[in-house]
Amino acid sequence: MTMTRALAASFLAALVSLAPAHAAEAPKPPREEWSFSGIFGKFDQAQLQRGFQVYREVCSSCHSMSLVRFRNLAEPGGPGFTAGQVKALAAEYKVKEVNDNGEEVERPARPADAWPSPFPNDKAAAAANGGKAPPDFSVLAKARTFERGFPLFVVDAMPFVGYSEQGVDYIHALLNGYEDAPAGMEVPAGTNYNKYYPGHLIAMAKPLSDGQVTYAKGENGEPVVPETVEQYSRDVAAFMSWTAEPHMEARKALGFRVILFLILLAGLLYYVKKKIWADVGGEVHGLQPELHKTG
Amino acid sequence: MPGASDLANNVADSVPAQTGPEGTKRDFLFIATGAALAVGTAALAWPFVASMAPDAETVAAGAPLEVDLTPIQEGQIITVFWRGKLIFVRNRTDKEVKDSEAVQLSDLIDPAPDSARVKEGHAKWLVVYGNCTHLGCVPIGHSGQYDGWSCPCHGSVFDSAGRVRRGPAPTNLPIPPYAFTSDTKIRIGDEGAGKAVA
Amino acid sequence: MSGHANTYVPKSRLAKWFESRLPLVGLMHSSFVSFPVPRNLNYFWTFGAILIMMLGLQIVTGVWLAMHYDPSADKAFNSVEHIMRDVNYGWLLRYAHANGASMFFVAVYIHIFRNLYYGSYKAPREVLYILGVIIYLLMMATAFLGYTLPWGQMSYWGATVITNILAAIPVVGDTIQSLLWGGYSVGSPTLNRFFSLHYLLPFMIAGVVVLHVWALHVVGQNNPTGIPIKSGKDAVAFTPYATVKDVFAAVVFMLFFAYWIFYQPGYLGHADNYIPANPAVTPAHIVPEWYFLPFYAILRAVPDKLGGVILMFGAVLILAFAPWLDTSRVRSSNYRPIYRQFFWLFVIVCVVLGWLGAKPPEGGYVIASQICTFYYFAHFLIVMPLVGLFETPTALPGSILESVTGPGKQIESGSGMPVGAAAAPSSKG
DSSP states (O other), X not given: OXXXXXXXXXXXXXXXXXXXXXXXXXXXXXXOOOTTOSTTOOOOHHHHHHHHHHHHHTXXXXXXXXXXXXXXXXXXXXXXXXXXXXXXXXXXXXXXXEOTTSOEEEEEOOTXXXXXOSSSSHHHHHHTTTTSOOOOSTTHHHHOOOOOOTTHHHHTTSTTTOOOOHHHHHHHHHHTOBOOOOTTOOOOTTOEEBSSSTTSEESSOOOOOTTSSOOOBOTTSSBSSOOSHHHHHHHHHHHHHHHHOTTHHHHHHHHHHHHHHHHHHHHHHHHHHHHHHHTTTOOOOSSXXXXXXXX | OTTHHHHHHHHHHHTTOOOHHHHHHHHHHHHHHHHHHHHHHHHHHHXXXXXXXXXXXXXXXXXXXXXXXXXXXXXXXXXXXXXXXXXXXXXXXXXXXXXXXXXXXXXXXXXXXXXXXXXXXXXXXXXXXXXXXXXXXXXXXXXXXXXXXXXXXXXXXXXXXXOEEESSOOSOOOOXXXXXXXXXXXXXXXXXXXXXXX | OOSSOOOOOOOSHHHHHHHHHOTXXXXXXXXXXXXXXXXXXXXXXXXXXXXXXXXXXXXXHHHHHHTXXXXXXXXXHHHHHHHHHTSTTHHHHHHXXXXXXXXXHHHHHHHHHHHHHTTTTSTTOHHHXXXXXXXXXXXXXXXXXXXXXXXXXXXXXXXXXXXXXXXXXXXXXXXXXXXXXXXXXXXXXXXXXHHHHHHHHHHHHHHHHHHHHHHHHHHOOOOTTOOOOOSXXXXXXXXXXXXXXXHHHHHXXXXXXXXXXXXXXXXXXXXGGGSBOOTTOOOSSOOOOGGGHHHHHHHHHSSSHHHHHHHHHHHHHGGGGHHHHOOOSOOOGXXXXXXXXXXXXXXXXXXXXXXXXXXXXXXXXXXXXXXHHHHHHHIIIIIHHHHHHHOOOOOOOSSHHHHHHOTTOOOSSOOSSOTTTTHHHHHHO
């Protein structure tokens, strides 16, 4: 196997030497702590409610969220609003429908209705935003990612050390990534410099500023969390993580039970197999059974 | 081929041959594993079955439906849909109400007094599901000999209270959950006191 | 279905009545109960059963997803999200199906490399093997068609790129392309027919799997020594020995599968596929699913469109010629010291090609792809014929049993198979 090992080593060395040529892109978004990451991760309801508030008061004037229904806000595993709150919230919005006379009329929204989009259609959204429609928020946290490269991408797939929050981290970083363009870089009209945006020139102007959204105060009248861009972006990114994967908590909880059951079943089967094979003198393992001779 | 049937015996014999404490332990292991496999397979089937039930969108779309009664003329039947099901709303004439109330229960296939077919104080208004209880066709209004409906498919006849008067339909047209929110408005899917049907 | 005698003896009157009219139970019995299995099979031989399980799971989850999916261009994306959000356990069905495709390929690649390592493609198993290559081709077609169905950016652009590849075929390419499109570009008619074909192909796979299993039961299984079953002591009965081992391995594989479904459901997919298809914007890095990456690297290693396409399809088709390209009389690489080194080199080259397929086609990556592509083909066209001629294999054991126990040793407890029962497969081996 020495020849194989040597070849493998020289191959890996050659590959690593290929890689740096492409490293000079946007910096990687920093990895953040999220309550919902990992095998036992759960959404922080208060954070989702704050994130929803940021979306509603700031983002929703340009970004649609067309796959989210009002009712979702009261469903298990989400922000945990009550059915009554959702009903009252929905009633604040108007949706269009066609009445019995064929006329388009507006009625108050119901919990079953989709979140109303800020623009009547994509073309109107594009026209109002310099030619490019602001992306829909529904699954955006799953639609954004960044490359972590070898060998991290292997580690990211593994249990306990795994990482699947690239999208949320990117959104959080992007919202905090507005800064002055480096000297000598031209920023054309209609674009803004953002450290984390691929290519750095993003059409969206800095959307959040400190103190812009007033969060509910705690019992002692003090703010529970700071009212800063950092906190707003963290909360809205977490909220988007929920809109992208509303059944995440159910998925992880069911997964835990399924995996425990399969471990138990595999253990039982292992002993059953051992017992059965004992009748014919046990079984042989390994790639090269001639290396495992019992005599 | 020699040994062919020996093989079958050999295979059959080789498994449960042992007895005594070792055999019991072994039997227990086999039974436990078999049971775990059966439970696992049944659990695997559950999501498939559950996914065929009405989805969250369909359930949510069945929210209560308000119907304004003012445009419905006396004698007129209108149709609305709730949860995808056809519903008749009928403004009955005084004669129809009187005739219906006068029917002997013993003459009915599925006995029910007229008062049980309407809401108290709103005897003019009949609200029933619009599919024949035989096999689901839509009965034609103002036809048949009882001022009610007659089904074009298999000839069932209903009266002006939606009660079946001639088969093959076995039961009266069922009444959806609804409540009067005012004298001229009903909410279908409302069990009363504003509470929506689950 | 198999070359050996039917050992099933119906007991009840009803069973006798049925068996004399359709010997189905006897067929199943001889194929999956009394079938002689070499006693030295390792866990790489459980992947056939795992693959059958995966095919079954993919078909079942797929049929259930089709109850909720809408294959029109303006509704497909949202209908997939409807499954994810509103359908009871819809997220589970969808993630099981999407990750199931990847798991299916994990299992098939292990199955294929096991075959290549142990020389299972060699006579008398050529037809069995070629049926396997056909299954692999059908799997690739099915996976590609399935990936277009969510109608995200990767779906759309994947469909565009692959249908453009077919346009490179001389003379008929344009016609094939427009027949696949059903329009002047990838669009709603394309999606609709891809859905139809995606639903059809798995059943064709199932049909070829039946032939594959049939062929297996005519020629018998290969084993780590590569030498045929010579006596009953070399074999055990399929049931319970292979059955319990296969079930155990299948459950362990399910454990692996479940991890992806529940904890990394998006890892093997691509973020861009959560952006609805947009014919005006191509994603920055357009990359196929991981199981196609080696072939994608081969496609891009060649600067010529037709040349790349020929090499890409050639890379799959060349597999079918392995039985005649390999000149060695010894099957198993365990006894082939030189070829074994080349085998592992081939595995590394395939992995590296996969890695290169995910990289942009620039500079050093292209050169590396070209070197690896060269070795990929050289392995079949040069290494396989030449090494077989010059290599001196190490001594083969006298029998399968001897490989397990050592020369002259006996296993004390009884064998699973009486002498003679395994005669049919070995006489052909």
